Amino acid sequence: MFDFSIVTQWFHALLLSFLPEGVAVFLECVIIGLFLLLLYALLACALIFMERKVCAAYQCRLGPNRVGPWGIFQVFADVLKMLTKEIIEIRHADRLLYNLAPYIVVVASVLAFSCLPINKGMEILDFHVGVFFMMAASSIGVVGILLAGWSSNNKYSLIGAMRSGAQMISYELSIGLSIMTVVMLTDTMQFSQIVERQADCWFIFKGHIPALIAFVIYLIAGNAETNRGPFDLPEAESELTAGYHTEYSGMHFGLFYVAEFVNMFIVAGMAATIFLGGWMPFHIPGLDGFNAVMDYIPGFVWFFAKAFFVVFLLMWIKWTFPRLRVDQILHLEWKYLVPIGLVNMLLMAVIVVFNWHF
């Protein structure tokens, strides 16, 4: 298994050879930040393209096919268009908050994004309460959405933002419960450790029934957390035209849009890390030859393959179901997911205590 920390350590040593340590670390931070943002943007483009093609296939269409072969440059054309569009200032809007909101949303999603361990030794933010940090960071996003809805001076936006608040705060609970279920199994909250402990068997297999239930709950709640269908109430276009971002134009709208897609990736990547072994290859205990072959596939390929598989699952769900109503969403959370999640956690505790897992 290739350990990426060899590269980072070599680079660190290289910089230290002609720079004082403080400057070297600063330079490294800048470079990593740039890489992070680049990856963020490219991932968003890839996800948008994937979403269009996948949803088209579900709908018996071809999807974008005009710009470039199979329309692969369509998203770049759209980004270019978005960049050139005017950011419209609305009269009577709360200027500061109105302009601030999209950045809060993006910052929250970049922070959460940087927690994802992409490869062995390729974690940007990795410390012993990583799970807590990730959940805390991702829930800043709702503040941005609430601010956007409030400051737009638009009644639709406000309703959308209020729905979003109710929905995201509720579903955070289920996300927490399902992640906690796995944390009980691993006894660590550090992402790199979580992945390391799946070397023999991914948690979804190791924890069998409770892990599987936690995985499903996590997918549902994660879907709701990212405001994607069937939980896209905050921006339900047939009800609220565009919900909280009705009044945003140009790149400010673009930021919301990009953040939504990367949030979906974060949910998928987190599911991949926690339940499906992250960058850890598929190992079957006892079959050493098979395991060795699997190890030849680099970790980041495993990670992205798993994450995109979950993304595909989320898209499948989104493009099949009608949207729920606001009271039904809360019913689903408080009457079904939370009780099931609690019982599931208890079940996991029993399994861990009696060592009934694989």
Place this chain on the structure above:
Amino acid sequence: MISNEIIAIPVAEYHDRMQQLRNEGYDFLESLTGMDWGDSLGVVCHLESTTTGAHIVVKTATEDREHPELPTVSDIWKAAELNEREVYGFFGVRFVGHPDMRRLFLREDWVGYPLRKDYDASPEVNPVRMTNEETLDSTPTYQLNADGKLEEKVNVIFEDGEYVINIGPQHPATHGVLRFRVSLEGEIIKKLDVNCGYIHRGIEKMCESLTYPQTLALTDRLDYLAAMHNRHALCMCIEQAAGIEVSDRVQYIRTIMDELQRIDSHLLFFSCLCMDLGALTAFFYGFRDREKILDIFEGTCGGRLILNYNTIGGVQADIAPDFVRKVKEFIAYLRPQLKEYHDVFTNNVIARQRLTGVGVLSREDAISFGATGATGRAAGWACDVRKRMPYGVYDRVDFREVLFTEGDCFARYMVRMEEIEESMRIIEQLIDNIPEGPYQTKTKPVIRIPEGSYYAAVEASRGEFGVFIESRGDKSPYRMKFRSTGLPLVSAIGTIARGAKIADLIAIGGTLDYVVPDIDR
């Protein structure tokens, strides 16, 4: 067949006589038409009893052209509410006791009453206004006070502190340019006010200056998802009035086309409802299959949406050589597709929860509003014109009138889905038995209708579509009124959406399935 006899009632007795008729069982106000007879202004009302099926047509008129006033019947039939507002806007007749005397379709600053015969249509009088029309939160109403004098009062629609949002005219879920003003309390709808007229084109007025064959060109543009039905109704009315016989072949073709159009409309209904509820994938399935009907239409009629098929005394062209084969193929194709719709949407727990028990319209209200079609049948009112007053060859085919009793969104949805199956059954019974014969009866070069008034109705995609013609024996009608299928549906929204959530309003609008050009005409 509705009798064309009109009973005249003096204005003074009008309200009491109408109340008496209502008590006698005439509970369905089919149509309320404003009229300008030259010397007098008034209304013609078509009434029907839903228990006996008896029809009666009454009229009343006032000779005062300066300040014409008639008593309202909106307290007797709720259907009169919007219809009287329409008459007020077009003829200037003020209805005493009507709670809301705003113009329904025209701007408040419109000068003159366009459907009056002495209306000045020059553009100087009503130039294109470059200012926005102010939206009023209150409405005038006229009441008789104790000493018999008319008194203007103000009815407040929305109070100052209410959280009022506009749904429409530009909104993804209003299916066109319809505007609801909705007062909200959180997500819950407290009050709803309908604003129509954004695509009012004055088709009824235009018809008055066109010859009878020319009027046909406009009906396809009313409810474009019931183009065949609309034109069928108009042709039927003219044929009955002018005594033109049509061949059996034409009757068969018209019936088949009507049913194809019904399937087309209901498929679009399914698609749009799915889209309104956020199931965008199911939307495409409906549209994909509807495309096949449009191809069949294109092969025979030459059009896909604007069909121009029925003509006075026949149809535009004989059916295409491959028509029968294609229709059979289509029916064989659609059956399994319907199952897919049920899999992906009808049986889905989310869709069920969104539709069941939402937007309940009672049978009494449905009749009072005149909400015919699937909406009425979902409430348990057997209002199918095909059964009530058979036309075409509907008396010769075996089909079931789909009836539900719940009156909620899901019942309305299911009525339409089952009607698709009934329509397929009707077509299957007819498609192999189209008799030989001419597809067009020879008519006079200039068609005139003998003096009198005529009414004919068909079951269009979303209810009873009626045509009322008042003729003075000319080659063009003196007054032509189309009974809109959508207007009663829209008038009912205010009642059934009260207390529902915003998302329910979308579901209610989707299942009522109104088409705006048909409301506005």
Place this chain on the structure above:
Amino acid sequence: MNALKHYIVDFFRALGSLLVGMKTTMREFFTRKTTECYPENRATLKLSPRFRGTLTMIHDEENHHRCVACGLCQMACPNGTIHVVSRQETTPEGKTVRVLDRYEYNLGSCMFCQLCVNACPHQAITFDQEFEHAVFDRSKLLLKLNKEGSSLKKQ
């Protein structure tokens, strides 16, 4: 107890309906796509011969049409789309006849109702299948249907 059973049965029934929906969409995921690749498929695009595209006047190989400039189509048109301009001519036999000068047709206001074609006693006009009507200037929609130098077909 009954309530709990109800809760559990409902839950699994709901889950089942969701899975059936997902199965259906997954099946559609692999079916043939219905997108029409217009304009690439222009060559193979088949329109019904009855499709009403643009009003045209039928001309034969010798540039003869059948229009006698009677103006019936103009009268039949509901919104004044057609304007027939004719002139009086004296034939060698000494009869004065009406001859078509210009057959003006405003595509911009045509509503394709086919009343003009129905009204024509000589089948001089018909609708063709040309549907690509977009132009940059409204004046380009004012068409002259009789070709340059064409004349009435001799009976």
